[in-house]
Every structure is written in structure tokens, then in C-alpha cells.
Amino acid sequence: MSRHRADSAVRRLNERAGNPDGITSPELARTLLLARRLAYSTEGAFDPTIAPLLDVWRRASRRSSWPSPDELRVARAAVGWQAIAVADDRVALLRPEMAIDLGAFGKGVALDRIADRLKDERCGAALLNFGESSLLAIGRPPRGRWRVVLRHPRGGFVGEFPLGRRACSTSATVGQSMRIGSRAVSHIVDPRTARPIRGCAQVTVLARTAAIAEAASTALLVRGRAELDGLAGRLDVDACWIDDEGIATTRWFPLDALGAA
Numbered sequence: 188m189s190r191h192r193a194d195s196a197v198r199r200l201n202e203r204a205g206n207p208d209g210i211t212s213p214e215l216a217r218t219l220l221l222a223r224r225l226a227y228s229t230e231g232a233f234d235p236t237i238a239p240l241l242d243v244w245r246r247a248s249r250r251s252s253w254p255s256p257d258e259l260r261v262a263r264a265a266v267g268w269q270a271i272a273v274a275d276d277r278v279a280l281l282r283p284e285m286a287i288d289l290g291a292f293g294k295g296v297a298l299d300r301i302a303d304r305l306k307d308e309r310c311g312a313a314l315l316n317f318g319e320s321s322l323l324a325i326g327r328p329p330r331g332r333w334r335v336v337l338r339h340p341r342g343g344f345v346g347e348f349p350l351g352r353r354a355c356s357t358s359a360t361v362g363q364s365m366r367i368g369s370r371a372v373s374h375i376v377d378p379r380t381a382r383p384i385r386g387c388a389q390v391t392v393l394a395r396t397a398a399i400a401e402a403a404s405t406a407l408l409v410r411g412r413a414e415l416d417g418l419a420g421r422l423d424v425d426a427c428w429i430d431d432e433g434i435a436t437t438r439w440f441p442l443d444a445l446g447a448a
Contacts, residue, residue, distance in 0.1 A: 188218065188293035190238065190286065200278060201238070201286040209272065209279025216278045218296050219271055221398060222289070226268035228421055229406035234378040238286035239265040241376060244383060248365035248372065263381040291321065295356065295401035298323045302397075314350070322355040323397050336445065340389040340429060346442045348427075350393070356400035358408050359389035377409050384408055388430040392419075393440065399424065 190197045196212040203209055222235040239262040247254045265284040272279040280287070289296070294317055302323050305313055312326035314333050324333045332349040339345045340359050360373040365383075373383040390407045394400035403424045410418055412428050416437055419426045425440040436442055 188215070188289045188296065190288055197287050197289065200280060204280040204285040205283030207272070207279050207281060209277055211277050213276040216273050216276050218289070218293075219278050219287070220273045221296075222292060222402070223268055223271050223273065225292075225399065225402040225406075225422075229402065229410070229418065231268060231378055232406035232409040232418075233292070233402040234266060234268045235287050235289055235292065236266050236268055236271065236280070236285055237290075237376060237378050238288035239263075239284060240378065240381055241288055241374075242286075243381075244365060244372065244376060248367055251366075251368050253367055259381045263378075266378050266381075291356065291358065291401040291405065292398060294321050295354070295397035295399070298354065298397035320357045321397060321401065322350060324350040324352055324354075326352065337391060337427065337442065338389075340387055341431075344445060345429060345434060346444055348393075348441045348443060353393050353395060354397035354400045355391065355393055356397065356404040357389065357391040358401075358404035359387075360384045360408060361387055361389075375405065375408055379409075386430065388412070388428065390415075390429075391427045392424050393426070394422070394424040 188197055189195045190201055192198055196215040199210050226234050243254050243258050243262045270281040272281055298315055298317055301315060302325055305325060310325060312328055315323040332351055334347050335350050336347045337345050340361050364371040364373055375384045390404050392400045392404040403422045407418055407426060415426055415428050415435055419437045426437050427440045427442055428435045
């Protein structure tokens with residue numbers, strides 16, 4: 188699922204962008220079919236074809252100057268999940284210059300695959316941790332429940348929550364920022380505006396699969412605090428939003444004070 192490895196299916200697909208024949212890859216076809224459904228459900232706030240815009244902003248960071256309107260216009264024209272074609276085991280990008288970047292969503296797909304393998308091997312309990320921002324729980328530990336301490340994006344902690352047989356993804360506008368001159372720029376780009384998300388915000392999502400959790404956390408950051416309940420309900424996830432105005436959670440997000448449970 189890496190677009191940087193020369194032998195990956197994503198890399199081969201990106202190199203054939205604009206060719207309606209695409210490539211044959213059963214696993215990538217399944218992955219992009221799910222990604223396309225989630226892009227539809229989030230109205231494009233999550234878009235696996237974001238790569239051209241990410242590249243524009245990364246180049247701008249390397250040269251330390253803002254991208255031109257023409258650069259953004261050209262890259263934006265190459266973004267659009269609707270131009271992903273999936274038919275059985277074959278997948279294609281229908282417009283030239285398109286490119287897939289699965290990013291954290293790909294990490295979620297990998298977590299789900301590992302969890303499925305462990306369940307097939309009759310694993311009764313496990314906590315899978317892909318760098319703290321991506322978690323998946325299987326069963327329960329011998330004592331109590333899996334519990335996760337939630338960081339505040341400005342530092343410190345805001346509470347804890349149980350992770351019971353679900354996946355968790357945390358996305359933030361800070362922590363992996365690029366720099367253009369003296370200004371920090373978020374690594375999360377809004378595919379609708381072609382610009383990075385502004386401000387300090389973090390969202391944590393609990394979902395039935397890690398892939399859904401990853402797509403939802405990205406989409407919620409793009410859509411904003413006001414969309415928290417609506418988008419979380421549409422995706423059947425629970426979410427916690429943190430920014431400089433405070434903390435907001437969906438009705439069933441199980442956030443507790445530290446040490447309360």
C-alpha cells in the first residue's frame with residue numbers, strides 16, 4: 188500500500204494513472220473499494236487521491252515558499268475519489284496525474300488484517316499498537332479492560348477511556364506539521380479547498396474497524412467541530428474532539444477522569 192516502494196501495487200497503479208485498464212490487484216481492489224465508500228460517506232473529506240495536493244505542500248515546505256495558485260489549481264484538478272474505478276480484481280485511476288496516498292488509512296487496513304489473522308489463530312486477547320495514534324483491541328486482558336490515556340494536543344492528559352473490542356484512531360493538526368518559512372503548516376490537507384487545516388485540533392475516533400477509524404478521524408478534522416455529531420452518526424463511530432475551545436464528545440464516547448475507573 189506504499190506509494191514510495193517501487194514494487195507496490197499502489198505505486199504501479201499511480202504510474203498508470205489515466206489508463207482505464209489500470210492494474211490487477213485483488214487486495215488493492217478490496218482496499219480501494221472500501222476507501223471509495225468512506226470517501227462517499229464523508230462527502231470527500233476523506234479522499235485517498237489526495238497525493239497530488241500533499242506533494243505540492245511538501246515541495247513548498249522543502250523550498251520554504253508558499254505554493255502558487257496555479258500549482259494548487261493543477262493539483263486540485265487531479266484529486267477526486269470518484270475517478271477511482273474498481274471492477275472485480277482490477278482497479279484504475281481514470282484521470283492523468285492522479286495518485287493514491289493511503290496514509291493512515293493504509294495503516295488501519297494493516298491493523299485489521301493483523302487482527303483477523305490473530306482471531307483465526309484463536310488469540311483470545313491482544314492490544315495492537317501502531318505508534319499510539321492507531322490501536323485495536325481483541326478481547327479483554329486477564330484483569331479489567333484495555334484502558335487508553337488520552338493526550339491533549341497542547342500537552343498533558345485529558346482523561347482515559349476503555350477500548351473494548353474496537354479500534355481507535357487519533358488525528359491532530361499538530362505533531363507532524365511541515366514548515367514554510369517560520370510558519371508551521373498542518374500535514375492534513377482539505378481536499379475540497381486544497382489547503383492545510385488551520386488551528387490546533389485533535390480528534391479521537393472509536394470504530395468497529397481500524398480502517399474506518401482512520402478515515403473517520405481524518406474526515407472529522409477536515410469537516411470541523413460543528414460536524415462532529417452528524418458525521419460520527421453517519422459513520423457509526425464515537426468521537427472526542429479537543430481544541431483550544433475545550434472538549435466535545437459524541438454521546439457514547441466513554442471518556443473518564445484519570446483514575447476514575
